[in-house]
Amino acid sequence: xxxxxxxxxxxxxxxxxxxxLNCSYTVSGLRGLFWYRQDPxxxxxxxxxxxxxxxEKEKERLKATLTKKESFLHITAPKPEDSxxxxxxxxxxxxxxxxxxxxxxxxxxxxx
Amino acid sequence: NAGVTQTPKFQVLKTGQSMTLQCAQDMNHEYMSWYRQDPxxxxxxxxxxxxxxxxxxxxxxxxxxVSRSTTEDFPLRLLSAAPSQTSVYFCASSRPGGGWxxxxxxxxxxxxxxx
Numbered sequence: 001x002x003x004x005x006x007x008x009x010x011x012x013x014x015x016x017x018x019x020x021l022n023c024s025y026t027v028s029g030l031r032g033l034f035w036y037r038q039d040p041x042x043x044x045x046x047x048x049x050x051x052x053x054x055x056e057k058e059k060e061r062l063k064a065t066l067t068k069k070e071s072f073l074h075i076t077a078p079k080p081e082d083s084x085x086x087x088x089x090x091x092x093x094x095x096x097x098x099x100x101x102x103x104x105x106x107x108x109x110x111x112x
Numbered sequence: 113n114a115g116v117t118q119t120p121k122f123q124v125l126k127t128g129q130s131m132t133l134q135c136a137q138d139m140n141h142e143y144m145s146w147y148r149q150d151p152x153x154x155x156x157x158x159x160x161x162x163x164x165x166x167x168x169x170x171x172x173x174x175x176x177x178v179s180r181s182t183t184e185d186f187p188l189r190l191l192s193a194a195p196s197q198t199s200v201y202f203c204a205s206s207r208p209g210g211g212w213x214x215x216x217x218x219x220x221x222x223x224x225x226x227x
Contacts, residue, residue: 043221100157
């Protein structure tokens with residue numbers, strides 16, 4: 001059973017059409033939730049860390065929010081340069097150690 | 113400041129061959145780790161290191177070997193390549209003291225094909 005599930009798998013938007021990406025998690029004892037952006041042929045690039053329910057962080061057109069079971073990455077008035085795969089990762093204790101689990105990502109395409 | 117540098121960018125191996133994927137960082141980060149990324153799957157941890165001389169296994173360590181003799185370098189060795197090891201490999205590092213709760217800095221990956 002996946003501990004971190006991202007939806008949708010792929011999302012196509014028109015420039016300026018706002019939307020949200022979802023990251024739901026089933027781990028308990030969340031230590032932190034991370035969002036990364038990955039461009040084709042590149043490594044993931046850090047965007048945000050969220051630590052507790054109710055927390056929000058913003059960067060340009062992106063805003064990340066966190067509840068007890070999921071996180072949303074809201075994209076306001078996206079531009080073509082926002083096209084990328086967005087990865088979510090969850091840090092939580094597991095089996096006596098700590099673990100960082102990545103979701104499979106949401107591929108976002110923004111058409112001009 | 114180069115960040116995390118991985119070499120080579122691309123590699124093709126035949127089954128049974130061995131090779132070393134190189135990873136170097138210039139940020140004085142204690143934590144370094146290796147991930148593989150396969151289509152339809154999340155990044156999976158292969159091995160990690162919390163400092164020079166200390167390494168540990170991740171989720172998918174079989175067929176891979178690591179060592180950490182310096183803070184800067186963390187090479188990944190494929191002992192006898194198999195087609196199942198065809199993947200994109202990413203090296204990552206994070207700042208001292210933060211452990212798994214620090215943001216990871218990733219290299220740009222090595223795309224490995226095993227035939």
